[in-house]
Amino acid sequence: MADETNPIRRRNFLVGAGTAVAASLAQPVASEAQTAPAAAPAPGDQPEPLLTLTATEHAFFAAAADTIIPADELSPSGSDCGVATFIDRQLAGAYGAGERLYRDGPFAKAKPEFGYQLPLNPREFFRAGIAAANDWSRKTYSKDFDRLADTDRVAALKAMEGGTAEFAGVSSRGFFEALLQITMEGFFADPIYGGNRNMASWKMVGYPGLPATYREDIKKYFGKKYDKPPHSIVDFS
Amino acid sequence: MITLKETDAVVIGVGWTGSILARELTKAGLNVVGLERGNKRTPRENFTIPSVRDDLKYAVRQELFQDAQLETVSLRHSPDETALPMRRLGSFLPGTDLGGAGAHWNGMTWRWLPSDHNARSHIIERYGKNAIPEEMTIQDLPVSYDELEPYYDKFEKLCGVSGKAGNLRGNIIDGGNVFEGPRQNEYPNPPLAKSLAGTIMDQASRSLGYHPFQAPSSNASETYTNFEGMTLGACEYCGHCERFGCEANAKASPNVCILPALLADPKFELRTSAQVKELVYDKASRKVTAVRYIDTRSGEEYEQPAGIVVLGAYVFNNVQLMLTAGIGEPYDYKTGKGAVGKNYCYQVGAGNVTVFLEDKEINPFMASGAHGVLIDDFNGDNFDHAGLGFFGGAWIQAGPSNGRPILTRPVPPGTPRWGHEWKQATAKWYNHAFAIGASGCNYAHRENFLDLDPNYKDALGRPLIRMSYNFHDNDYKLANYISGVLGRLAKAMNPTTMSTPAGIKGDYSVVPYQSTHNTGGTMTGTDPKTSVVNRYLQSWDADNLFVMGASVFPQNASYNPTGLLGALAYWSANAITTQYLKSPGPLLHA
Numbered sequence: 075m076a077d078e079t080n081p082i083r084r085r086n087f088l089v090g091a092g093t094a095v096a097a098s099l100a101q102p103v104a105s106e107a108q109t110a111p112a113a114a115p116a117p118g119d120q121p122e123p124l125l126t127l128t129a130t131e132h133a134f135f136a137a138a139a140d141t142i143i144p145a146d147e148l149s150p151s152g153s154d155c156g157v158a159t160f161i162d163r164q165l166a167g168a169y170g171a172g173e174r175l176y177r178d179g180p181f182a183k184a185k186p187e188f189g190y191q192l193p194l195n196p197r198e199f200f201r202a203g204i205a206a207a208n209d210w211s212r213k214t215y216s217k218d219f220d221r222l223a224d225t226d227r228v229a230a231l232k233a234m235e236g237g238t239a240e241f242a243g244v245s246s247r248g249f250f251e252a253l254l255q256i257t258m259e260g261f262f263a264d265p266i267y268g269g270n271r272n273m274a275s276w277k278m279v280g281y282p283g284l285p286a287t288y289r290e291d292i293k294k295y296f297g298k299k300y301d302k303p304p305h306s307i308v309d310f311s
Numbered sequence: 312m313i314t315l316k317e318t319d320a321v322v323i324g325v326g327w328t329g330s331i332l333a334r335e336l337t338k339a340g341l342n343v344v345g346l347e348r349g350n351k352r353t354p355r356e357n358f359t360i361p362s363v364r365d366d367l368k369y370a371v372r373q374e375l376f377q378d379a380q381l382e383t384v385s386l387r388h389s390p391d392e393t394a395l396p397m398r399r400l401g402s403f404l405p406g407t408d409l410g411g412a413g414a415h416w417n418g419m420t421w422r423w424l425p426s427d428h429n430a431r432s433h434i435i436e437r438y439g440k441n442a443i444p445e446e447m448t449i450q451d452l453p454v455s456y457d458e459l460e461p462y463y464d465k466f467e468k469l470c471g472v473s474g475k476a477g478n479l480r481g482n483i484i485d486g487g488n489v490f491e492g493p494r495q496n497e498y499p500n501p502p503l504a505k506s507l508a509g510t511i512m513d514q515a516s517r518s519l520g521y522h523p524f525q526a527p528s529s530n531a532s533e534t535y536t537n538f539e540g541m542t543l544g545a546c547e548y549c550g551h552c553e554r555f556g557c558e559a560n561a562k563a564s565p566n567v568c569i570l571p572a573l574l575a576d577p578k579f580e581l582r583t584s585a586q587v588k589e590l591v592y593d594k595a596s597r598k599v600t601a602v603r604y605i606d607t608r609s610g611e612e613y614e615q616p617a618g619i620v621v622l623g624a625y626v627f628n629n630v631q632l633m634l635t636a637g638i639g640e641p642y643d644y645k646t647g648k649g650a651v652g653k654n655y656c657y658q659v660g661a662g663n664v665t666v667f668l669e670d671k672e673i674n675p676f677m678a679s680g681a682h683g684v685l686i687d688d689f690n691g692d693n694f695d696h697a698g699l700g701f702f703g704g705a706w707i708q709a710g711p712s713n714g715r716p717i718l719t720r721p722v723p724p725g726t727p728r729w730g731h732e733w734k735q736a737t738a739k740w741y742n743h744a745f746a747i748g749a750s751g752c753n754y755a756h757r758e759n760f761l762d763l764d765p766n767y768k769d770a771l772g773r774p775l776i777r778m779s780y781n782f783h784d785n786d787y788k789l790a791n792y793i794s795g796v797l798g799r800l801a802k803a804m805n806p807t808t809m810s811t812p813a814g815i816k817g818d819y820s821v822v823p824y825q826s827t828h829n830t831g832g833t834m835t836g837t838d839p840k841t842s843v844v845n846r847y848l849q850s851w852d853a854d855n856l857f858v859m860g861a862s863v864f865p866q867n868a869s870y871n872p873t874g875l876l877g878a879l880a881y882w883s884a885n886a887i888t889t890q891y892l893k894s895p896g897p898l899l900h901a
Contacts, residue, residue: 142730184395263717279741281715285360287547288548291548296507311361
């Protein structure tokens, strides 16, 4: 069991180096394995060293992304779409450091209508939140969140979403809202940020991306499905 | 501190109003300095494909907005609470940098209804002198619709507004807004191409006997050259209006419509990274003698003496500068005395209703920012309020402004927010849904006002503006009533399914985006005791100070504020150049 607590081994186990073996091991759920993911991205050709997340934090985000965005015929899983990579880069940059966030005190507990009122920047907030989530997960399930079976992951996220998961020092509901938001950002943002690999989410919904110049098409496609493949910022760079 | 050579006029904030005033004053022969706290920004450098289409950077990480880390406001719901800072912008998104919010607005360009201009006297005349509750401190705008009409017209021509008249010199025209005041001229451009959602709204509205029309839009439907010689491109329907700059130069902005002419004029000097810290007020001579600002690149402080001072920053900054300089009497909600900070108003939504139509391809990503089909049947006093228990109304609109999927991906009510079922619903409905929304009047309330926060400071060490604000009885009743109309419209569209009309519930929240239509705090009026500026937007207490923008609104009508504040800027500029320059001093005597 010593290996399970070794963060380096755990990360390699989960994200591997993009090998087929590691990828299949990381998708233990039968229903997912039976369904060929739509537009499956090529496994990462290059290693993606983490910029700020610890291996434990990365494993948490990857597991959460795969539960929030499970692989099915509509898209690959959240982590296969690069959501955890996206989050690592976001939290390592200006956003994670508290850009555009007013952080002067005094700080006070407040009703939700007053919005975010904690002294933590997003990087610190997720550090504290993941630690609290894993503490709670170990108390409830005897395992870190990323080691839970799929059904338990779903139940755990639902408990956070509903605020019934009792985290020490952190609001589980507030943590879940932030987690859901940054996961969706990673799934739907332009692929230049490391998520939404191969524009998987844009293909899923039919969003064409760039260049978005529809002066003629708004008439031509009035009431008709727009079936052109999407393009990213990178395609015009 | 470095004291600079006096200039004829200084303009604080180079957005819509600052650009207009600087342009009109330089045309009158004055040397004008423009102080802009943000960076220089030009469409050619900053708004180009592909980076201008970055949804994460612009729409979510708020690239073009005021930096809340440096400046924000605080909120309390009632005057007996301790306010807390809005730590991240949410409910509203003030702009910064050259062009201000005029670079990233949606382009809805309205005139107030004639009965919005004289709201208080109109309501008293129609519903009796006791109709207005004591706590509803609404006032008339002291400029009538007829007086302002030529200035509305001028601003519309500056922007190349696309639309269709509903009242052309008294002739009522189907397909335009039949409730609008009489206009002397048709819109400069024809309406934008209609979307399928707009067509569905048009049919549903007509089936209920309402009067649909296309949004008056500062997204040019055709290439257009304005009276400044500036050319707007034709709208590409890119679905990246609000929160973005326009790569086609089709969205009217100070940067496209006026700044190139202004920047080429040697009588104008732009200073960016120049954040105004305070107004130097000489109460004895009733003048603002100079403006002190910080060069945010160096931290160096400068004093710029000026003959005329134009305060054209955002609502909160205008009020903050007036209060910190001690110009005028701060409002006291207990006694009702004083006017600086009084009648802060916002906008009342009614909760969108989303319709889901499984056999309709909506293509929400093909859109412009002001692209909806609207009705005004339930706006202002266009309907009888007898027995309703509230005054004012809302414009109601249907049709998407974008399909950018980080923020726009509707799913039917009851759908989980994540997991397989969420994915299936998102994929199924993304292209088959749109919202019907409303923007409602917000009538002033005695306990809604702005003052200086005693606890929190901005990056320059000044107190934040503290907002005492909540929705009140009139707002809840208005929203509930309008929400019923949204539900009727939605049902008339025969949707596969729809969300439930919700009205507004609970306290005002700073979290979800509602609108950047903050108004009041330096309102215009006829009496120095109950207003901050006279009808020419001249300060009652400093003859050479003119205050621009939505901070002069006595209350907020339902309409997006840019049309009125643009018209008032031209109106004020006309008074300065034709009256004040000949005889500097009070244009009106109380």
